[in-house]
Amino acid sequence: MPTDPFYDYIIVGGGSAGSALANRLSADPSVSVLVLEAGRSDFRFDAFIHMPAALPFPIGSKLYDWKYETEPEPFMSGRRVEHARGKVLGGSSSINGMIFQRGNPLDFQRWAREPGMQDWDYAHCLPYFKRMETCLAGSDTWRGGSGPLVLERGPATRAIFGAFLEAVQEAGYPLTDDVNGYRQEGFAKFDRNVHRGRRLSAARAYLHPVMGRSNLTVRTLAQATGLRTSDDGTRVTGVDYTIGRRVRRSATAGEVILCGGAFNTPQLMQLAGIGDPAVLQAAGVTPRVELPGVGANLQDHLEVYIQHASTQPISIAPWLRHRHKPRIGAEWLFLRSGVGASNHFEAGGFIRSNDEVPYPNQMFHFLPIAIRYDGSRPASEHGYQVHIGPMYSDCRGTVHITSDDPFVHPAVQFNYLSTEADRREWIEMVRAARNILEQPAFAPFSGGEISPGAAVQSDQEILDWVASDAETALHPSCTAKMGDAGDDMAVVDPATMGVHGVSGLRVVDASVFPYITNGNIYAPVMMVAERAADLIAGNTPLPATEVPYYRHGEGMPLWPPGDPRNEAWDATTDPPSAAGAREGLPQMRPEDAGEPA
Numbered sequence: 001m002p003t004d005p006f007y008d009y010i011i012v013g014g015g016s017a018g019s020a021l022a023n024r025l026s027a028d029p030s031v032s033v034l035v036l037e038a039g040r041s042d043f044r045f046d047a048f049i050h051m052p053a054a055l056p057f058p059i060g061s062k063l064y065d066w067k068y069e070t071e072p073e074p075f076m077s078g079r080r081v082e083h084a085r086g087k088v089l090g091g092s093s094s095i096n097g098m099i100f101q102r103g104n105p106l107d108f109q110r111w112a113r114e115p116g117m118q119d120w121d122y123a124h125c126l127p128y129f130k131r132m133e134t135c136l137a138g139s140d141t142w143r144g145g146s147g148p149l150v151l152e153r154g155p156a157t158r159a160i161f162g163a164f165l166e167a168v169q170e171a172g173y174p175l176t177d178d179v180n181g182y183r184q185e186g187f188a189k190f191d192r193n194v195h196r197g198r199r200l201s202a203a204r205a206y207l208h209p210v211m212g213r214s215n216l217t218v219r220t221l222a223q224a225t226g227l228r229t230s231d232d233g234t235r236v237t238g239v240d241y242t243i244g245r246r247v248r249r250s251a252t253a254g255e256v257i258l259c260g261g262a263f264n265t266p267q268l269m270q271l272a273g274i275g276d277p278a279v280l281q282a283a284g285v286t287p288r289v290e291l292p293g294v295g296a297n298l299q300d301h302l303e304v305y306i307q308h309a310s311t312q313p314i315s316i317a318p319w320l321r322h323r324h325k326p327r328i329g330a331e332w333l334f335l336r337s338g339v340g341a342s343n344h345f346e347a348g349g350f351i352r353s354n355d356e357v358p359y360p361n362q363m364f365h366f367l368p369i370a371i372r373y374d375g376s377r378p379a380s381e382h383g384y385q386v387h388i389g390p391m392y393s394d395c396r397g398t399v400h401i402t403s404d405d406p407f408v409h410p411a412v413q414f415n416y417l418s419t420e421a422d423r424r425e426w427i428e429m430v431r432a433a434r435n436i437l438e439q440p441a442f443a444p445f446s447g448g449e450i451s452p453g454a455a456v457q458s459d460q461e462i463l464d465w466v467a468s469d470a471e472t473a474l475h476p477s478c479t480a481k482m483g484d485a486g487d488d489m490a491v492v493d494p495a496t497m498g499v500h501g502v503s504g505l506r507v508v509d510a511s512v513f514p515y516i517t518n519g520n521i522y523a524p525v526m527m528v529a530e531r532a533a534d535l536i537a538g539n540t541p542l543p544a545t546e547v548p549y550y551r552h553g554e555g556m557p558l559w560p561p562g563d564p565r566n567e568a569w570d571a572t573t574d575p576p577s578a579a580g581a582r583e584g585l586p587q588m589r590p591e592d593a594g595e596p597a
């Protein structure tokens, strides 16, 4: 009988984090790396992946999507919420919205306050954010200039984007040069994972360029079904996997690194007997390593769309008609331009919905069309919308296996809207968004609010609408959080990415966040992978770099230190929260706020 092949590292999941890790670890020719990816390859000719505007198509298709849905959500009238997850090389980065948000520096300061997490503060994370990116809008103290992730800034040249950026100022909020730079708070054009009209996924940026390395093996349609362990479960020695469900294979490893994302990573650990004994026993799995944090602490961003009809032909809606599709396809294919070449999330911003939160808790994405993620649209032809929702809600959920069958999805429950603070923020945020959309700059365009509509006014009506209408922004995370071994709920050692109490097993994906960050989470996932690669390979970590970054309430200049625009700005007056903006004070004049770069 042939023996199982041995690899120094087996990476489970060739998704976002897995692609970056595979690249960095296989850079050492003396180590062998196997990547197992359950989905197909991200073929070059697959326009549904590579054409940025095609992003609604893979969602909900079993060719690209794991198609999870939640258990009935108790605070949303028992609704099940659909959760797409990329099942293809590149993982969710091959089907996501391509919006690139690092999160606020204070997100990482919050991480670093957790026991054992001191080396994950902003100063330690920043060099890795910079290492991974080529920011085409310009590299500087905060932004990188030579990394694999090439970031194009949204042009936001359509008139309706101009109205949006004017309206936010009329509502009292500042613009900012770069939400990923010195000051996140404010509104700006957004960076995207789009380059030369194509999606630049993690697989395209990190994996394909190194596929030829003789020490790197990438297997697609290969789903890990179980971890091979020592008898007591405390040492992982390899992986069982299937190719196309029928063909069973296994491989042994020096280290297994779980990169299957916030649902599959806890599932595989639980199937191996690592987790909360009560959860495991209920699913018919013998507990072997007690780690109650596995599958706990689940966090996400829930969002709604405030949609307006437009009286003017300003949106991209007509382009969605069938008769225009050949032209969009041809323009994209031959010229890499036109409607197909953008994700259309070209601008947005960050505010604080009240005066108590330490940093922005509300993100806006502005879209020049009224449309849902699944592509469904209201009857009116032209429209526009903002996507909003709490960015660091205190709602917590779980991912629990209910069966010992690896092909059965785990039970996922987020408990959206379950806390008083979350519900309060929802009310504040809907009102803040409406305030912006009702500013004079939109007067030439607005044909009235389509959703939620005039009937939704009171706090309770807003909450009822959110409960019945909200969708996920698709950022599940935190289900195997990093933290000190003394923290009962910590799963992963922040210094090594190893699983507490288990040797030969590490985790590197969205699961390891202790707290969700205050924006889309792809960029922080990639930062974690970059930093984890150095920790795992034993490289000297990049030195921490202390740089200034804006914090309200601390007398900080509005623009980077030394910027002449600071002279026109009274440093004692911070940008208002939504509460402050509604009261009309302090109002910022547009000329104080400057123009985005």
Ligand SMILES: Cc1cc2nc3c(=O)[nH]c(=O)nc-3n(C[C@H](O)[C@H](O)[C@H](O)COP(=O)(O)OP(=O)(O)OC[C@H]3O[C@@H](n4cnc5c(N)ncnc54)[C@H](O)[C@@H]3O)c2cc1C
Residues within 6 Å of the ligand: 012, 013, 014, 015, 016, 017, 018, 036, 037, 038, 039, 059, 084, 085, 086, 087, 088, 089, 090, 091, 092, 093, 095, 096, 097, 098, 099, 100, 101, 222, 223, 224, 225, 259, 260, 261, 262, 264, 473, 474, 475, 476, 508, 509, 510, 511, 519, 520, 521, 522, 523, 525
């Ligand atoms: C539709 C959608 C839109 C989004 N939009 C944005 C956005 O615009 N901006 C943003 O920042 N974030 C966005 N996100 C979120 C972001 O893309 C993800 O949070 C991030 O990519 C997750 O990275 P990951 O490495 O944790 O997991 P993934 O990238 O999902 O990778 C996990 C990989 O593991 C594979 N896998 C899982 N289980 C197994 C197994 N047992 N065996 C083998 N392989 C396995 C999966 O197929 C997948 O390829 C979006 C997500 C989705 C789904």
